[in-house]
Amino acid sequence: MTRYALTLEWDGTPYMGFQRQAHGPSVQQAVEEAAASVVGHAVTLHAAGRTDTGVHARAMRAHFDSDKALPPFRLSEALNARLRLAGHVVAVLDCVEVGEDWHARFSCTGREYEYVIINRRAPLTLEAARAWRVARPLDEAAMHAAAQALVGKHDFTTFRSVHCQAASPVKTLDRLDVRREGDRVLIGAAARSFLHHQVRSMVGCLALVGRGEWPVGRVAEALAAKDRGKLGLNAPPEGLYFIRATYPGE
Amino acid sequence: MTRYALTLEWDGTPYMGFQRQAHGPSVQQAVEEAAASVVGHAVTLHAAGRTDTGVHARAMRAHFDSDKALPPFRLSEALNARLRLAGHVVAVLDCVEVGEDWHARFSCTGREYEYVIINRRAPLTLEAARAWRVARPLDEAAMHAAAQALVGKHDFTTFRSVHCQAASPVKTLDRLDVRREGDRVLIGAAARSFLHHQVRSMVGCLALVGRGEWPVGRVAEALAAKDRGKLGLNAPPEGLYFIRATYPGE
Incomplete structure (x- = not known):
């Protein structure tokens, strides 16, 4: 074998x-x-x-x-x-x-996603189905500041799909950073594992902060509420990329 | 009006x-x-x-x-x-x-293209129809060195489509540079104007240099020959992007 x-x-x-x-x-x-x-x-x-x-x-x-x-x-x-x-x-x-002791899922100790927003008024052409277009100007510094409240070990119930099958809503988010490159706003997320819809749910709320609809502190409040009803927005799937899985000894 | x-x-x-x-x-x-x-x-x-x-x-x-x-x-x-x-x-x-004195074509004093090669063995998925996949490893430093022979004012007959309608094959190429970003090899070209197929023809020959099929000096020889029959390869259209037009006073 x-x-x-x-x-x-x-x-x-x-x-x-x-x-x-x-x-x-x-x-x-x-x-x-x-x-x-x-x-x-x-x-x-x-x-x-x-x-x-x-x-x-x-x-x-x-x-x-x-x-x-x-x-x-x-x-x-x-x-x-x-x-x-x-x-x-x-x-x-x-x-x-x-070797037979290596398992793509169970040996994996880290997972990373990148979420791509294109922040412009015009519809997408070359990046259609490759990014989320957000028309209103985004304040990426406010988004990054708000994101830091999510880093660490938390109960992520607010950011979890109702279909999530994980045993526990408690996860440790190692990194959530937001940076701008021209009209692109890129959100990087790293953790040992994520809940179903967690990245898209976090990105959706950060976008509300970026558009000025949510104050920076509201992301921390939404997290503390442990209530899916406090989620502002689930970002669409086409902006999300699984970019890296890490394994011991690599 | x-x-x-x-x-x-x-x-x-x-x-x-x-x-x-x-x-x-x-x-x-x-x-x-x-x-x-x-x-x-x-x-x-x-x-x-x-x-x-x-x-x-x-x-x-x-x-x-x-x-x-x-x-x-x-x-x-x-x-x-x-x-x-x-x-x-x-x-x-x-x-x-x-104003009525501004003309998209006749007022334009500079045009820039970027050509995107993805240098890898695997077929393209996310970049299908967005780049040229070249499977064999490319030496981007050799490509850049070869490209410099094309910069300046030359008769570009070798790099001109038989369907080109320009009055003269003489053009001044302001910039032709090759750089690598991971598995991407990016070729930037700038000139006041280009002949039909000029960028793709230049990129095709640079790819032959990058794959080791042409020595660096052969690009200069092909240019000097002023003979379309000396063209090595016309790169496919899907890697080519018109990226910038410049106008006086901008």
Whole structure:
């Protein structure tokens, strides 16, 4: 048995997220079908994180096991060829053999997302479905200041989807920073793990601060309330990118 | 009569370039139709430069004249609404009134393009139709060195499309630089004006240098030959972006 670890990039637009769904296409199904056709038997793909419909990945880490021993480079080339042939917008950026104690989800000790806002009046063309357009001017310094109240170990109930399956709403947010590059406002978030919708919910509230609709302190109040009803806004999925998963010894 | 100057962004994928074509959609037609429906009469749009099928624009400058005096902000909002409604991927980033002596094409004193290569093995997903993927490793320092032979006033016949309508093949290239940002290799080109296919032809030859197929000096030899048959490769349109037009007094 060989365990292959993949680094995946995808355009989230046509997928119902990473996880297999009965009612629509998923990244998991796309890669599992490509892998099955290469190795000649059904495989199960495990990823560092789930993602929602429309959410992108720059470098998701995943793995599957196979009876077939193939040079990893040949495997990644074959997977990419099959994914393209099937019309998928998923690419294998890297493929390596790992030990059986390495698990894409359970060994992962850190996850990072980036959220891309384009802060301008005009509709998006080149970045359509790649960013959230916010027309009103955003004060990124106020957003960054408000974000710092969320960093640390907290009960994130306010920023959690009603569909979240995590055992506890308590998470430790390692980093939440906001910076501007021209008309782009970029929000980086890092944690060991996140609740369902947590990043989009945090970004939505920061955008309200940026537009001047919420005072900076209201984000801390919303957190303290531990009440989903206090959430201001859930940012749309198309601005969200899973950008990094970290593992011990890397 | 009022002259309106527009700054346009577009995704070049669905268009046969800027200029109106009998056999397919163009950016000119898209904007002229939107403008006609706003001002109530036919208009003619003039742009700083033509672009080929599939070539993108970040900030093309253009103008049209109208009998109707509208606040420029209202005009740009109306144009964007109509462009979206018609399913176009063209956006008006800015709209101002200019004097009748200002001409998007004839007043323009500088044009800049950026060419985006993604230098990696895996197919593109998020950047599909937004960049040229080059699988073999590129030596960007060799590319930059080779590019410097093209800077200055030269007969660019080698780098000119057979369909080029310019009166003379002699142009002055002000800047051609190559830099790497991670797996992206970015080529910037600036001149008062360019020949048809000039940027893509120069980029194609630089890519041959970057892949080690051409020695650095061969670009200078190709230029000196003044022979289209000495062109190594024309880079594909999807990596090319018109990024800036400059005007006196700006």
